[in-house]
Amino acid sequence: MSIKCDPIIEVRDLYVNFYTYAGIVKAIDSVSFKICRGETYCLVGETGCGKSVTAKSLTGLIRSPGKIEKGEVLYYPEPGAKPINLLQLSENDLRKIRGSEISYIFQDPSASLDPLYTIGYQVSETMYEHDRIRSIKEGIRKAVEILRKVLMPDAETRVKNYPHELSGGMKQRAVIGISLSNNPKLVIADEPTTALDATVQDQIMDLLKKLKERENLTVLLITHNMGLVADMCDRVAVMYAGRIVEEADIYELFKNPYHPYTKALLRAVPNPLTKMEKLESIPGTVPNLINPPPGCRFHPRCPFKMDICERERPPDIWVGPGHRIACWLYGEKKSSEGA
Numbered sequence: 079m080s081i082k083c084d085p086i087i088e089v090r091d092l093y094v095n096f097y098t099y100a101g102i103v104k105a106i107d108s109v110s111f112k113i114c115r116g117e118t119y120c121l122v123g124e125t126g127c128g129k130s131v132t133a134k135s136l137t138g139l140i141r142s143p144g145k146i147e148k149g150e151v152l153y154y155p156e157p158g159a160k161p162i163n164l165l166q167l168s169e170n171d172l173r174k175i176r177g178s179e180i181s182y183i184f185q186d187p188s189a190s191l192d193p194l195y196t197i198g199y200q201v202s203e204t205m206y207e208h209d210r211i212r213s214i215k216e217g218i219r220k221a222v223e224i225l226r227k228v229l230m231p232d233a234e235t236r237v238k239n240y241p242h243e244l245s246g247g248m249k250q251r252a253v254i255g256i257s258l259s260n261n262p263k264l265v266i267a268d269e270p271t272t273a274l275d276a277t278v279q280d281q282i283m284d285l286l287k288k289l290k291e292r293e294n295l296t297v298l299l300i301t302h303n304m305g306l307v308a309d310m311c312d313r314v315a316v317m318y319a320g321r322i323v324e325e326a327d328i329y330e331l332f333k334n335p336y337h338p339y340t341k342a343l344l345r346a347v348p349n350p351l352t353k354m355e356k357l358e359s360i361p362g363t364v365p366n367l368i369n370p371p372p373g374c375r376f377h378p379r380c381p382f383k384m385d386i387c388e389r390e391r392p393p394d395i396w397v398g399p400g401h402r403i404a405c406w407l408y409g410e411k412k413s414s415e416g417a
């Protein structure tokens with residue numbers, strides 16, 4: 079029996095490299111996953127494991143010296159629709175989708191806003207770019223509604239403010255407003271609260287949760303905070319050094335983790351519901367992706383390492399409905415998805 083999923087995005091066999099002076103960084107190495115319509119799907123893992131690169135790849139946002147070497151990103155605009163391979167679209171066509179059907183919320187709201195324009199102008203401009211309004215003026219009226227929707231205090235005044243006149247939390251509300259202004263289907267939130275104070279973080283996460291329900295959104299949430307994962311996500315992919323090592327629904331992952339890396343991550347958070355700033359460290363360091371370890375990339379840090387782990391890449395194994403791992407410890411059970 080397989081998990082019911084109406085996919086909105088399907089990433090297949092994605093590879094991304096960065097061509098640096100020091101060498102080729104093999105940042106993403108055969109990553110595949112699906113995001114089901116209506117869910118919050120999480121990418122979690124330590125710094126540098128490839129969460130942001132994966133998120134950016136979805137709409138072809140990888141810039142030089144980075145290159146998407148291989149893979150497909152199938153986008154299903156409607157249930158059952160014929161998919162579009164986003165990686166084959168021209169930059170012009172991608173731009174039409176990015177910021178409207180698929181929008182982003184990045185970590186640092188100050189970097190996402192233009193200091194020279196008012197908040198209202200910036201919300202309005204996004205709508206104008208995507209032909210949702212006929213004039214910026216009309217947009218500014220709509221911007222007030224959007225700012226209300228993201229619970230910006232005193233929206234009528236704030237719409238005329240410049241970014242520096244807002245607090246960090248208000249700026250992130252504005253960014254969320256911009257990202258929702260064209261009624262996206264998929265919102266990709268990359269560490270949306272890392273740059274904010276703890277109390278403001280909670281408010282912003284609450285807001286995202288509410289908006290997700292109200293606007294029928296699908297969310298891809300990127301975080302290294304297991305507490306947030308527990309709080310927000312329906313399904314989780316654990317990434318390590320450019321690969322997905324385990325994927326499961328949230329209950330299954332916390333109750334029944336298989337991969338030694340997932341177990342270590344969870345041990346680092348004794349109670350997933352306590353808010354943690356950062357993951358506790360796991361012995362050893364994240365590998366250099368210019369010369370990644372052969373075989374399983376986690377083997378140098380793995381307490382259960384076997385000979386084969388140093389030589390061969392572990393295949394994906396389905397260990398339960400919707401639960402897959404890439405680890406030699408569990409042999410090579412041949413099974414189809416969720417069997």
Ligand SMILES: Nc1ncnc2c1ncn2[C@@H]1O[C@H](COP(=O)(O)OP(=O)(O)OP(=O)(O)O)[C@@H](O)[C@H]1O
Binds near residue numbers: 129
């Ligand atoms: N512009 C770039 N040039 C060279 N290497 C890059 C570049 N951008 C990303 N990388 C490399 O790609 C890998 C994945 O980076 P990515 O930003 O996706 O990590 P992340 O999981 O989002 O980490 P964090 O939690 O710190 O945001 C890292 O090894 C990083 O050094």
Ligand code: NI
Binds near residue numbers: 268
């Ligand atoms: Ni990142």
